Amino acid sequence: xxxxxxxxxxxxxxxxxxxxxxxxxxxxxxxxxxxxxxxxxxxxxxxxxxxxxxxxxxxxxxxxxxxxxxxxxxxxxxxxxxxxxxxxxxxxxxxxxxxxxxxxxxxxxxxxxxxxxxxxxxxxxxxxxxxxxxxxxxxxxxxxxxxxxxxxxxxxxxxxxxxxxxxxxxxxxxxxxxxxxxxxxxxxxxxxxxxxxxxxxxxxxxxxxxxxxxxxxxxxxxxxxxxxxxxxxxxxxxxxxxxxxxxxxxxxxxxxxxxxxxxxxxxxxxxxxxxxxxxxxxxxxxxxxxxxxxxxxxxxxxxxxxxxxxxxxxxxxxxxxxxxxxx
Numbered sequence: 001x002x003x004x005x006x007x008x009x010x011x012x013x014x015x016x017x018x019x020x021x022x023x024x025x026x027x028x029x030x031x032x033x034x035x036x037x038x039x040x041x042x043x044x045x046x047x048x049x050x051x052x053x054x055x056x057x058x059x060x061x062x063x064x065x066x067x068x069x070x071x072x073x074x075x076x077x078x079x080x081x082x083x084x085x086x087x088x089x090x091x092x093x094x095x096x097x098x099x100x101x102x103x104x105x106x107x108x109x110x111x112x113x114x115x116x117x118x119x120x121x122x123x124x125x126x127x128x129x130x131x132x133x134x135x136x137x138x139x140x141x142x143x144x145x146x147x148x149x150x151x152x153x154x155x156x157x158x159x160x161x162x163x164x165x166x167x168x169x170x171x172x173x174x175x176x177x178x179x180x181x182x183x184x185x186x187x188x189x190x191x192x193x194x195x196x197x198x199x200x201x202x203x204x205x206x207x208x209x210x211x212x213x214x215x216x217x218x219x220x221x222x223x224x225x226x227x228x229x230x231x232x233x234x235x236x237x238x239x240x241x242x243x244x245x246x247x248x249x250x251x252x253x254x255x256x257x258x259x260x261x262x263x264x265x266x267x268x269x270x271x272x273x274x275x276x277x278x279x280x281x282x283x284x285x286x287x288x289x290x291x292x293x294x295x296x297x298x299x300x301x302x303x304x305x306x307x308x309x310x311x312x313x314x315x316x317x318x319x320x321x322x323x324x325x326x327x
Contacts, residue, residue, distance in 0.1 A: 064113070071109045072131050075243065076212050079236045080112070087111040087119060092128045095119060096217070099197040101188075102163050104215045105266060106132025112214070112233060125197075125218025125226060127233055133210035134256045134268075136248050141259035142174040142182075150261065157265040164188045169199060169223065172264050180206040180245055181234065182263055187220065201226050204263055207239045208247045209254075211263060 064085025069078045080086045092111035096103055098120075113119050113126040144150070151168055158165035170185035182204040189198035201216040201223075214233055216226045241247070257268045 064115070064119075066115075071129065072107065074240065075131060075133075075209070076207070077238050077240060078110075078112070078129065079238065081236070083115055084112055084233075084236075085115050086129075087113070091119060095126055096128065098122075099217055101197060101200070101217045102161075104128060104130040104132075104202075104213050106130045106134075106210070106213070112236075114229075123219070125216060125222045127214050127216040129237070130213045130215065131210060132213065134258050135210065135254040136208060136245070137180075137206050137211060137256045137258055137260060137263065139174070139176045139180050139206070139245075139260065141261065142176065144259055144261035145172050145174060145264070147261075150264075153261075154265050157267050161266060166190055166198075169220070170201070170227075172261075174260055178244075178246055179239070182206070182260060183230070184264060185223070199223055199226070201230065202264075203230060203234050205234070205237055205239070206245045208243050208245060210256075211258075212237055212239070 064087045066080040066082055066085060069080060069086055070076075071078055078086060087110055089108050089110050092108050093103070095101075095111055107130060109129045109131060111119065111126050112129055113124065117124045117126065119126055147153075150172075154168075155165050166187035166189060168184060169187050170183070172182065172184035175181045175183075183202065185199065185201040187198060188200050197217050197219055199218050199220045199222065201218075203214040203216075205212045214230075214237060216230070216233075218226055239245070262268055
């Protein structure tokens with residue numbers, strides 16, 4: 001009885017230890033070595049946060065400058081006081097494009113504005129500086145500004161140039177001093193229109209080889225401010241010695257095909273009646289290059305030569321008839 005009890009207990013203990021070994025099914029349990037601990041994969045190093053890309057902003061306007069500024073390779077000089085700023089030609093073109101304004105003739109050199117003005121603000125007026133190398137414009141031609149239909153001529157010229165013209169706000173005036181100057185103003189849109197810049201004030205200074213211009217573009221209600229600033233601005237612009245209008249040399253310099261009225265209309269054809277020589281005050285050249293006065297004498301010389309030749313030929317024939325030995 002005691003032996004049976006002992007065997008039963010041993011069998012029970014054997015089943016207790018054997019059961020876990022077969023719990024996962026038969027197989028090789030492998031060496032009695034502890035499994036390596038399971039470790040999580042290391043995380044990549046944290047990347048610094050990338051700043052968000054800001055929306056594109058318009059480029060800031062170029063910083064203007066003052067002082068004595070040579071322009072166009074020394075062709076002229078702009079002396080800008082502290083109350084004004086001069087900006088490069090890129091700003092001048094951008095200003096005209098924003099305000100739907102036509103560029104002046106010649107080469108655009110820059111933009112002039114009061115120092116306190118933001119040239120990119122919608123309500124700002126500014127002045128475009130330019131130079132047109134068209135030669136020496138004769139001041140004697142300024143009489144054409146007084147013709148009764150001159151404003152009509154300008155209107156027709158603007159139509160051909162695809163430029164708006166509502167009439168003169170200031171009539172053209174020419175000052176034939178040591179540095180001859182021309183000034184006028186145009187209305188470039190109907191009064192009360194919504195186009196903004198509808199006033200254009202032009203000032204031109206005549207030089208030996210061309211014409212420098214200051215074109216102020218603004219609104220009609222800015223006309224008093226533009227007019228008040230015009231004399232001060234014009235005084236900033238100068239030709240160096242040797243390139244002034246009074247330095248003209250008739251023997252070598254080119255006379256422009258533009259008259260003074262042509263500087264307003266933008267049309268180059270100079271009337272023949274106005275094509276006078278400023279150096280000699282003589283008569284205008286004709287289509288025969290100045291030989292017209294010699295034509296009577298040339299014709300007379302041809303006639304005399306013809307008669308002389310005829311008489312010599314006739315005399316030789318008479319001598320042949322009188323000499324029988326030569327027969």
